Amino acid sequence: MFVVIEIWSDVVCPWCYIGKVRFDRAIEALTSGPDAVDEPIEVVYRAYQLDPTAPVGTSNPVRETYAKKFGGYERAERIIENLTATAREDGLDFRMDIAKRANTLLAHRILWWTGATHGPAAQSRVKTAFLDAYFTRGLDVADVDVLADLAATAIGCATSDVSTMLAGDTGRGEVSEELAQAIGHGITGVPTYVIDGAWAIPGAQDTDTFERVIRRSIERKAASAE
Numbered sequence: 001m002f003v004v005i006e007i008w009s010d011v012v013c014p015w016c017y018i019g020k021v022r023f024d025r026a027i028e029a030l031t032s033g034p035d036a037v038d039e040p041i042e043v044v045y046r047a048y049q050l051d052p053t054a055p056v057g058t059s060n061p062v063r064e065t066y067a068k069k070f071g072g073y074e075r076a077e078r079i080i081e082n083l084t085a086t087a088r089e090d091g092l093d094f095r096m097d098i099a100k101r102a103n104t105l106l107a108h109r110i111l112w113w114t115g116a117t118h119g120p121a122a123q124s125r126v127k128t129a130f131l132d133a134y135f136t137r138g139l140d141v142a143d144v145d146v147l148a149d150l151a152a153t154a155i156g157c158a159t160s161d162v163s164t165m166l167a168g169d170t171g172r173g174e175v176s177e178e179l180a181q182a183i184g185h186g187i188t189g190v191p192t193y194v195i196d197g198a199w200a201i202p203g204a205q206d207t208d209t210f211e212r213v214i215r216r217s218i219e220r221k222a223a224s225a226e
């Protein structure tokens with residue numbers, strides 16, 4: 001028996017990066033040490049697009065996007081300041097002053113392909129690489145060359161493997177299906193964590209909450225199997 005945790009998230013979602021750091025700490029606590037759970041935990045990242053209409057190749061700063069979305073630059077600045085401060089508490093150096101609006105469809109195709117061909121651990125590394133590139137380095141996560149280089153480094157494969165995959169149709173249908181699954185699950189915001197298709201954890205919870213809820217879900221699953 002093993003536990004599958006599906007995470008719907010986007011690589012331009014600040015709470016998804018903050019949540020990943022906290023979630024990864026919880027998984028570390030659950031899988032190592034004297035209180036480790038017996039069941040293996042498999043983590044799978046699923047596609048969600050916060051801004052599906054974002055054009056590829058855009059260079060608009062995130063500040064402008066936030067100002068339009070949240071009702072002006074003053075409010076956008078407050079939101080960015082609060083996000084940056086929260087990220088700092090979790091060891092992340094957000095540079096949203098240099099972040100650019102980006103369409104994440106290509107990134108999600110790479111993430112699906114990575115999970116399917118290289119496994120969950122590699123997929124998690126690629127996810128972190130994309131999030132870090134966007135939020136701390138100001139890189140364009142809609143650019144094929146940028147994405148291929150980031151993914152290849154995280155996976156340990158040739159850059160051409162990634163760019164060749166993107167040149168075809170690999171992952172298009174699967175990503176579309178994941179986006180549809182989010183609607184089917186009633187997911188309207190990310191990150192959302194779904195445990196064994198039954199229990200959902202919305203938002204970037206703190207590490208203790210992640211650990212407690214996942215542990216409780218595992219205990220319930222074990223009890224129902226008896």
